[in-house]
């Protein structure tokens with residue numbers, strides 16, 4: 001009965017670290033885009049290790065396929081599709097598409 005709490009705490013720490021990594025990725029993108037991709041990779045490793053899910057706000061910031069950190073107008077195209085009521089993200093690096101309902 002005590003164990004789940006420890007697990008939650010670890011996940012909280014993991015979530016914090018992930019958020020920090022994305023913050024860093026955003027900050028350094030202009031100067032070192034390849035560093036941003038490394039931060040994304042680290043964040044994904046942490047998420048896998050601690051079984052943490054990315055919140056939607058973070059999911060729209062990287063390409064799941066090639067792992068690149070997305071910056072609108074640079075390496076990702078964002079389109080709204082009124083028909084399907086969704087926002088479509090297209091990675092300019094690997095052409096992968098991701099769709100989110102709104």
Ligand SMILES: [Zn+2]
Pocket residue numbers: 063064065066067068091092093094095096
């Ligand atoms: Zn991609």
